Amino acid sequence: KAGVTQTPRYLIKTRGQQVTLSCSPISGHRSVSWYQQTPGQGLQFLFEYFSETQRNKGNFPGRFSGRQFSNSRSEMNVSTLELGDSALYLCASSLEMGAGDTQYFGPGTRLTVL
């Protein structure tokens, strides 16, 4: 079974632009979560989607948004990019949304904002 895939793997953008990252979960998984990883803040939860609905959101500004499609694939969008948005963005999928359901991570998208 294929793992979680994320595209693109690397992105370079300039301040003020917007970006869209994509995540395809493991086949059969219905929940997708997004995390931001930076050297300074570590791994931080962005949001979780289940059945095309955002179920939980971390403490990030409204510039960060996402969505989930009927096939469980998910996208996240960051508008008006800032230098501090440079990070590794990780997507994780799990079978359901239940507590303790194991999350499997993709390889991440490395975003660099210049």
Place this chain on the structure above:
Amino acid sequence: AQSVTQPDIHITVSEGASLELRCNYSYGATPYLFWYVQSPGQGLQLLLKYFSGDTLVQGIKGFEAEFKRSQSSFNLRKPSVHWSDAAEYFCAVGRNTGFQKLVFGTGTRLLVSP
């Protein structure tokens, strides 16, 4: 709210020696606990998880972890380290109800010396 502390930022171990990585958590109820490993430029790979039952949990690659409720700890161990174990290790805690959000520790970077 949950929190996780990994007190060791870096650890150096000789190849063939034993390893113990420390993890302390804060959560008001019995948590779900995880250890993930991240190699450079890669996503997170699940090593093992604890939900309930036996407090000694076996994982992949010869790792094990022990849940100690009285010490709020979930330390990761390996009896004999291989050079390929050099990576960053993250402990994470999840809630036992509701949403999927994982709270991660700051990570411990393991260096393996010959």
